[in-house]
Amino acid sequence: xxxxxxxxxxxxxxxxxxxxxxxxxxxxxxxxxxxxxxxxxxxxxxxxxxxxxxxxxxxxxxxxxxxxxxxxxxxxxxxxxxxxxxxxxxxxxxxxxxxxxxxxxxxxxxxxxxxxxxxxxxxxxxxxxxxxxxxxxxxxxxxxxxxxxxxxxxxxxxxxxxxxxxxxxxxxxxxxxxxxxxxxxxxxxxxxxxxxxxxxxxxxxxxxxxxxxxxxxxxxxxxxxxxxxxxxxxxxxxxxxxxxxxxxxxxxxxxxxxxxxxxxxxxxxxxxxxxxxxxxxxxxxxxxxxxxxxxxxxxxxxxxxxxxxxxxxxx
Amino acid sequence: xxxxxxxxxxxxxxxxxxxxxxxxxxxxxxxxxxxxxxxxxxxxxxxxxxxxxxxxxxxxxxxxxxxxxxxxxxxxxxxxxxxxxxxxxxxxxxxxxxxxxxxxxxxxxxxxxxxxxxxxxxxxxxxxxxxxxxxxxxxxxxxxxxxxxxxxxxxxxxxxxxxxxxxxxxxxxxxxxxxxxxxxxxxxx
Numbered sequence: 001x002x003x004x005x006x007x008x009x010x011x012x013x014x015x016x017x018x019x020x021x022x023x024x025x026x027x028x029x030x031x032x033x034x035x036x037x038x039x040x041x042x043x044x045x046x047x048x049x050x051x052x053x054x055x056x057x058x059x060x061x062x063x064x065x066x067x068x069x070x071x072x073x074x075x076x077x078x079x080x081x082x083x084x085x086x087x088x089x090x091x092x093x094x095x096x097x098x099x100x101x102x103x104x105x106x107x108x109x110x111x112x113x114x115x116x117x118x119x120x121x122x123x124x125x126x127x128x129x130x131x132x133x134x135x136x137x138x139x140x141x142x143x144x145x146x147x148x149x150x151x152x153x154x155x156x157x158x159x160x161x162x163x164x165x166x167x168x169x170x171x172x173x174x175x176x177x178x179x180x181x182x183x184x185x186x187x188x189x190x191x192x193x194x195x196x197x198x199x200x201x202x203x204x205x206x207x208x209x210x211x212x213x214x215x216x217x218x219x220x221x222x223x224x225x226x227x228x229x230x231x232x233x234x235x236x237x238x239x240x241x242x243x244x245x246x247x248x249x250x251x252x253x254x255x256x257x258x259x260x261x262x263x264x265x266x267x268x269x270x271x272x273x274x275x276x277x278x279x280x281x282x283x284x285x286x287x288x289x290x291x292x293x294x295x296x297x298x299x300x301x302x303x304x305x306x307x308x309x310x311x312x313x314x315x
Numbered sequence: 316x317x318x319x320x321x322x323x324x325x326x327x328x329x330x331x332x333x334x335x336x337x338x339x340x341x342x343x344x345x346x347x348x349x350x351x352x353x354x355x356x357x358x359x360x361x362x363x364x365x366x367x368x369x370x371x372x373x374x375x376x377x378x379x380x381x382x383x384x385x386x387x388x389x390x391x392x393x394x395x396x397x398x399x400x401x402x403x404x405x406x407x408x409x410x411x412x413x414x415x416x417x418x419x420x421x422x423x424x425x426x427x428x429x430x431x432x433x434x435x436x437x438x439x440x441x442x443x444x445x446x447x448x449x450x451x452x453x454x455x456x457x458x459x460x461x462x463x464x465x466x467x468x469x470x471x472x473x474x475x476x477x478x479x480x481x482x483x484x485x486x487x488x489x490x491x492x493x494x495x496x497x498x499x500x501x502x503x504x
Contacts, residue, residue, distance in 0.1 A: 237447045240399065253398045291347070295449045 006155040007181035013155045013201075014173045016092050020158055023088045030077060092158065095171040099137040102130060106142070106149030106162040106184065109191040109292060110255055110268040115211060124214040125243075127255035128268045130199045133207040134177045142168040147189060153182030153199050161186055174201030181269070190291030196269025217246040218258050218314045229310025232303045237295065238282075244314065254294065260314045267292070278308045344386045344470055348451075381427055382451070383458045386471050389485075392459025393473055395452055404441065408463040409482065413441065417463040417482065418491065425466065425493035430457045440498060465490040 012018040105112040115124040132138045142151055144162040152159040157172035174180065184195035202210065221227040230247065233239060239249035243256045260266075263273050270289055271277035280287075283304060285294040299307065382388035396402065404413030414422060423433045434453050437444030445453070462472035465488035472485035 235447075237449060240445075240447055295452065 006178065007153075007183070009154040009158075011155055013178060013180055014157065014175055016157045016172055017155055019088050019091055023084055026084065027081065030081075034077070095139045095169070096137050099139040099171060100133060101139050101141065102132070103141045103143070104130070104151060104162075106144040106146075106151070106188070106195075108146050108189050109184070109195040109289070111195070111197045112145075112255065113197075115214075122215055124211060125256040126214060126259065126263070128197045128265060129263050130182075130197065131207055131210050132174055132199060132201050133204040134174050134201040136204060137171055137173045139169060139171045142170065148186050149184045149188050149195070150186035151182065152185035153180050153197075155180040156182075156199060159185045174199065177201050177203055177206075179264075191268075191289045194268060194270045194289050196265075198264060198269065200264075213262075213315075214259055218244055221310055221313060225306050226310045226313050228303070229306035229308070232299065232307045233310060236297055236299070238297065238307075241294075257311065257314060261312050262315055267294075275308045275312060278311055279304055282307065344384065346385060347387050381457075382454045383427060383461060383467055384471055385458070386473075388455045389458045389462055389467065389471055389473055391452075392455035392457070392462075395456055396459055399445065399448075399456075401456070407482065414496075416460050417488070419464060419494050420496035421493045422496050422498045425461070425464075427454070427457050427461065430460055438498075459485075462488070464488065464493075466493075 006013060009017065009024070010021065012021040101116060103114040103116060105114070111128050113126045113128070113130055117123045130138075130140075140151065140160075142160055142162045143166070144164045146164065148164065149162040150159045151162060151170060153172070156174055157170060160168050160170040162168060178201055180199040180201070182197045182199055184192055186192075188195065221230050233244065234247060234249060239247075239251070241251050241253035243250050243252065243258060245258045261273070265271060266273050266277060267281055267285070267289055271281055281294075282297050283299070284296055285292050286296060404411060405416050408417035409415050410417075414420070421429070423429055423438055431453055433442065434456055435444065435446050435448070437446075448456075458467060458471070459473075461467050462485040465472070465485070467485070469486050472488070474484055474486045476484065
């Protein structure tokens with residue numbers, strides 16, 4: 001597993017994660033104080049001298065008072081927790097205006113990411129990477145293609161389940177540019193652990209530029225090796241499941257590869273996106289992610305190299 | 316006396332539970348194979364239809380990869396059936412612009428190898444050739460297609476559907492004895 005970007009609820013990078021973190025920190029401190037008080041009371045009870053109470057009814061009264069005080073104290077603390085929890089939850093559920101809209105669809109075991117647009121040809125489809133403008137709220141519409149998944153970039157926001165047949169929404173905001181890792185947080189089958197994604201927060205101008213570039217189709221292969229690679233892609237089973245615009249390959253079963261080379265990872269965060277990993281993933285996906293729905297593609301070495309070279313040109 | 320008898324009863328019960336667990340472990344209808352089969356041989360000659368043929372003898376597809384005794388494979392076939400848009404012409408098995416698959420009429424044969432050949436080679440009047448599919452995936456599709464007319468064992472055929480569906484589950488479809496049917500004349504729906 002490659003480590004890329006922040007992946008910790010204790011290092012919040014956005015307002016919601018900060019709220020969750022503040023609440024968590026408060027709970028932690030109160031729990032620590034309560035724990036210390038309970039241990040102190042236990043030690044006092046264990047070590048105090050016996051037989052000093054000459055008046056049993058008085059001792060009974062003081063014990064009742066202590067238990068009553070502890071009960072009322074616990075109730076007050078729990079009620080404060082409830083109020084703070086309610087306030088934090090309220091702040092998390094209200095998406096502000098002017099948000100970027102992204103659709104994320106969970107698949108076994110990868111994330112399809114769609115940036116909707118009023119003009120259908122301007123719609124952008126990518127996989128396993130959410131590019132977002134830093135400092136701007138992002139509303140994510142979550143659906144599932146198969147089983148229940150859960151969207152969880154811990155540095156940015158808490159979890160939200162993707163339920164088949166339902167549309168869930170969650171919003172978050174990354175305050176500063178950076179790369180934040182996310183993970184499926186609901187067991188969804190064999191490769192649940194290798195269903196990661198990256199949230200890449202960029203300055204708004206860079207984000208707009210990225211979105212514009214994603215709308216373009218891929219360029220015609222410039223050299224003969226890449227051209228051969230494209231032929232291999234279209235003549236083998238690759239084209240049955242993947243899209244590369246503007247080639248005839250347009251299937252939506254697997255991730256859209258039109259701009260594959262621009263992504264940092266392949267196989268949903270399982271491997272870095274470099275030629276060696278690509279070749280390994282194409283030749284033996286079951287060795288990398290046993291049970292993944294991508295079948296192996298046995299190719300001659302020269303064809304495999306050409307295919308990898310072609311995929312490398314898909315900036 | 317009572318004590319001893321109940322201890323014996325507990326021992327018998329645990330033995331029974333153990334036997335049931337062992338029996339489950341021996342059951343292979345859910346077994347999954349992670350090793351991949353090679354893709355179907357290129358060119359549309361995956362299956363020899365007749366011993367009399369011109370030119371070099373075509374390689375025959377290995378029947379060892381057949382998977383009609385495995386519930387997992389049947390379920391995968393069902394998934395692939397919609398992913399590769401079989402539903403576009405055959406509907407959910409009831410047929411539309413393509414022939415129905417949930418009846419007893421078979422134009423190109425109901426045996427697994429017949430269906431394999433039909434998928435890989437394509438057929439006149441619109442059935443495209445899926446020769447680039449991996450052979451394991453074709454066999455999974457074959458298993459699912461056969462389950463639609465009850466030709467698979469009930470414990471292997473699908474028991475539920477992810478979508479609302481009016482037809483009976485494959486599991487509760489009674490086996491239909493395959494009958495030969497004539498292909499529809501070209502240009503007729």
